[in-house]
Amino acid sequence: MALKGLDIFKLTPKTNCKQCGVPTCMAFSMKVAQGSLPLEKCPFITDEVKDQLSEATAPPMKTIKVGEHSLGGETVLERHEKTFVSKTLYAMKLSAANDDAKNDELLGKVAAVDYERIGERMYCEFIYVEAADGENARFLDLVKKAAALDRDLILSCKDPELAKEALALCGGKNVILNGADAVNYEAMNAAASGAKAVLGVTGADPEELHDTVAALEKLGNKNLVIDTTGASPKDAFRNTVEVRRGAIKGGDRTFGYPSLVDVAALSGGDAHMEAAYASLFTAKYGSIVVLTEMDYAKALPLYGLRQNIFTDPQKPMKVDPGIYPLNGADENSICMITVDFALTYFIVSGEIERSGVPVNLLISDAGGYSVLTAWAAGKFSASSIAKFIEEYQIEDKIKNRILVLPGKVAVLKGEVQEKLPNWQVVVGTNEAVEIIRFLKEYQA
Numbered sequence: 005m006a007l008k009g010l011d012i013f014k015l016t017p018k019t020n021c022k023q024c025g026v027p028t029c030m031a032f033s034m035k036v037a038q039g040s041l042p043l044e045k046c047p048f049i050t051d052e053v054k055d056q057l058s059e060a061t062a063p064p065m066k067t068i069k070v071g072e073h074s075l076g077g078e079t080v081l082e083r084h085e086k087t088f089v090s091k092t093l094y095a096m097k098l099s100a101a102n103d104d105a106k107n108d109e110l111l112g113k114v115a116a117v118d119y120e121r122i123g124e125r126m127y128c129e130f131i132y133v134e135a136a137d138g139e140n141a142r143f144l145d146l147v148k149k150a151a152a153l154d155r156d157l158i159l160s161c162k163d164p165e166l167a168k169e170a171l172a173l174c175g176g177k178n179v180i181l182n183g184a185d186a187v188n189y190e191a192m193n194a195a196a197s198g199a200k201a202v203l204g205v206t207g208a209d210p211e212e213l214h215d216t217v218a219a220l221e222k223l224g225n226k227n228l229v230i231d232t233t234g235a236s237p238k239d240a241f242r243n244t245v246e247v248r249r250g251a252i253k254g255g256d257r258t259f260g261y262p263s264l265v266d267v268a269a270l271s272g273g274d275a276h277m278e279a280a281y282a283s284l285f286t287a288k289y290g291s292i293v294v295l296t297e298m299d300y301a302k303a304l305p306l307y308g309l310r311q312n313i314f315t316d317p318q319k320p321m322k323v324d325p326g327i328y329p330l331n332g333a334d335e336n337s338i339c340m341i342t343v344d345f346a347l348t349y350f351i352v353s354g355e356i357e358r359s360g361v362p363v364n365l366l367i368s369d370a371g372g373y374s375v376l377t378a379w380a381a382g383k384f385s386a387s388s389i390a391k392f393i394e395e396y397q398i399e400d401k402i403k404n405r406i407l408v409l410p411g412k413v414a415v416l417k418g419e420v421q422e423k424l425p426n427w428q429v430v431v432g433t434n435e436a437v438e439i440i441r442f443l444k445e446y447q448a
Contacts, residue, residue, distance in 0.1 A: 065261070078248070117299065
């Protein structure tokens with residue numbers, strides 16, 4: 005349980021702050037309790053006291069690093085309370101129970117989804133390699149193949165000796181060894197610690213998970229993730245929510261670790277259910293979600309959902325300003341201009357693409373606001389549009405001189421025409437759904 009400000013007050017020396025004259029223990033401890041200052045900032049706190057307080061004032065959920073990826077570190081249950089810290093990551097599953105042809109096919113699909121959306125790379129971050137009874141050789145062969153790819157690894161194995169062999173084949177890759185349970189946790193801890201791997205903890209229910217994590221912590225291992233998959237979707241959801249709620253609301257630091265959910269195992273081969281479960285555990289509260297495979301049909305909505313959940317609500321999502329040629333547009337195609345708010349861009353560009361009419365979509369820097377908000381804030385005006393046309397050398401790149409404004413800022417037409425006398429300024433539609441008809445009629 006985290007200490008409150010007054011608890012810290014009891015442990016700190018009663019020395020007046022040289023800056024404000026307030027007793028340091030009161031002024032400083034309150035800021036530490038609020039999370040606005042680190043303990044190290046106070047020169048009067050002894051090392052002994054720092055050791056006492058550092059654990060108590062740490063976030064209720066540890067941040068676990070796997071290579072460049074961060075898992076956990078969350079302090080709230082809901083996004084509206086405070087921005088989430090670490091986004092859900094995805095893993096593609098290979099199993100020694102599959103035949104070689106199936107695994108080779110899946111390995112070939114690892115790089116199939118890899119694109120950028122609003123400045124964020126969308127790809128499958130992990131390869132999950134699962135052992136199977138009597139298939140040790142195939143498992144080790146799969147580990148070799150997976151280690152050759154540009155992805156971090158999750159090895160699912162409950163045999164400590166086999167786990168050691170597999171870890172030795174990973175060649176310095178960033179690895180999570182998933183498979184410690186109430187029976188084998190000591191040997192699995194030794195294997196993971198020897199390879200400097202994160203250790204995944206499994207269990208039949210939250211009670212067993214809790215006991216195993218506590219036992220591992222007594223061994224000195226706090227570099228853990230908790231596999232909350234369970235025997236059924238209902239069990240998995242219960243486990244995942246209880247673990248997160250226990251850490252955040254209950255202050256139970258034994259549950260303060262990231263969660264891993266194998267939705268491939270829960271879906272029973274049903275691709276639609278797998279996508280639904282992946283969406284569920286992206287929202288509640290899977291730090292890593294394991295899928296059978298990833299394709300664009302699954303990735304586009306899933307990554308879009310993830311980006312919406314794990315983006316700071318105080319910072320609007322923006323696309324880069326510039327020229328976006330759509331439907332094969334060239335220098336002779338008409339221009340439509342709008343703001344850099346990501347939602348506006350995707351809606352408008354989608355309707356333009358559906359129309360089939362070649363259009364150069366111009367995205368102006370408007371601070372990430374929507375059209376009317378940007379106009380009201382003075383960020384989408386005749387001056388800003390003219391400045392954008394000049395800075396991005398639009399007239400040097402595009403010969404067509406027709407510029408279509410969003411209909412909701414029709415009031416700008418006269419001013420824009422004055423600023424851009426060489427252009428024919430046209431007022432477009434009020435709503436995006438009208439763009440298709442507008443473009444086809446204008447083209448005709």
